[in-house]
Amino acid sequence: MQVWSNDAYESVEHRVMVNSEKDRFSIPFFLKPALYTDVEPLEELTNDKNPPKYSKINWGKFRIARMQSNFTKSNVDNLQIYHFKLS
Numbered sequence: 001m002q003v004w005s006n007d008a009y010e011s012v013e014h015r016v017m018v019n020s021e022k023d024r025f026s027i028p029f030f031l032k033p034a035l036y037t038d039v040e041p042l043e044e045l046t047n048d049k050n051p052p053k054y055s056k057i058n059w060g061k062f063r064i065a066r067m068q069s070n071f072t073k074s075n076v077d078n079l080q081i082y083h084f085k086l087s
Contacts, residue, residue, distance in 0.1 A: 003054045006041035011081050035060030
């Protein structure tokens with residue numbers, strides 16, 4: 001959603017913190033595009049004043065890179081979608 005919305009919606013890193021004073025309630029929501037899907041900012045949300053902040057990213061390649069960063073040594077610790085942001 002972060003890429004499609006061109007940063008209008010931020011993808012947050014999932015973290016669980018224990019709170020011994022209050023019950024925790026969560027509702028998981030998973031968005032899993034097909035691995036062949038190319039993800040890029042939607043044309044309707046970009047213009048001259050708000051240019052695309054991401055280049056096209058293949059979802060399958062992103063998932064593989066993410067899995068490798070989480071389970072093996074790589075240059076990026078815990079790869080997130082913002083690592084693909086244009087400079």
